[in-house]
Amino acid sequence: MNIVVERLNKIKSNISNSNVNVVAVSKTFPFETIKPLIDQGHLHFGENKVQEAEAKWSEHQKTKKKINLHMVGGLQSNKAKKAVELFDYIHSLDNKRLADMLSKHENKINKKLKYFIQVNIGNETQKSGVTENDLNDFYKYCTKEINLNIIGLMAIPPNDVDVEKHFKFLYDKNVSLGLKELSMGMSADYQKALKFKSTFLRIGSSIFGERN
Numbered sequence: 001m002n003i004v005v006e007r008l009n010k011i012k013s014n015i016s017n018s019n020v021n022v023v024a025v026s027k028t029f030p031f032e033t034i035k036p037l038i039d040q041g042h043l044h045f046g047e048n049k050v051q052e053a054e055a056k057w058s059e060h061q062k063t064k065k066k067i068n069l070h071m072v073g074g075l076q077s078n079k080a081k082k083a084v085e086l087f088d089y090i091h092s093l094d095n096k097r098l099a100d101m102l103s104k105h106e107n108k109i110n111k112k113l114k115y116f117i118q119v120n121i122g123n124e125t126q127k128s129g130v131t132e133n134d135l136n137d138f139y140k141y142c143t144k145e146i147n148l149n150i151i152g153l154m155a156i157p158p159n160d161v162d163v164e165k166h167f168k169f170l171y172d173k174n175v176s177l178g179l180k181e182l183s184m185g186m187s188a189d190y191q192k193a194l195k196f197k198s199t200f201l202r203i204g205s206s207i208f209g210e211r212n
């Protein structure tokens with residue numbers, strides 16, 4: 001069997017909860033590497049750059065069965081138009097300007113995406129994400145003022161400390177906002193994320209191998 005398919009199947013076999021989705025993060029890998037997963041019926045794929053995603057996926061999106069394409073990386077508001085056209089999910093919603101642009105382009109082409117608000121847990125200065133303090137207001141703005149379909153929270157926790165503490169924090173926040181989905185857990189820590197009821201695992205290198 002194809003090695004990439006084998007690795008994904010192995011990961012899936014460790015997940016007993018059928019509400020959990022594996023987003024295969026295929027950034028840097030060419031379509032040929034990804035294709036066996038599609039042929040096998042996998043539906044969720046993640047990219048972190050609009051341009052790369054467009055080059056890789058736009059032809060496929062038109063012709064083949066419905067893939068769910070996830071934007072997991074930082075998104076600049078000047079790329080919002082392309083992002084709305086291309087993606088089904090955005091995991092990195094983290095500022096008003098971006099939110100406004102996404103909403104505007106959704107309305108223009110009459111398409112609704114699903115969004116995770118990215119939270120900067122640990123308030124790390126170098127990381128993107130809404131701060132804990134701003135989260136409630138930002139959530140209200142996105143849902144009430146500009147009508148974005150926010151389905152959950154997302155975070156990339158600091159990796160130098162107790163990850164489970166951060167997963168618990170995000171889980172609790174998600175519950176307090178009444179959100180159903182939760183985007184946390186990557187190759188190194190997805191088992192821990194599952195303990196805190198993550199529903200979208202973003203897994204790259206454990207499926208595709210190390211990136212250059």
Ligand SMILES: *Cc1c(COP(=O)(O)O)cnc(C)c1O
Pocket residue numbers: 025027048072073156186187188202203204205206
């Ligand atoms: C690349 C990336 C992942 C996947 O990381 P791995 O450690 O390779 O599983 C997950 N989330 C985001 C936001 C990423 O950029």
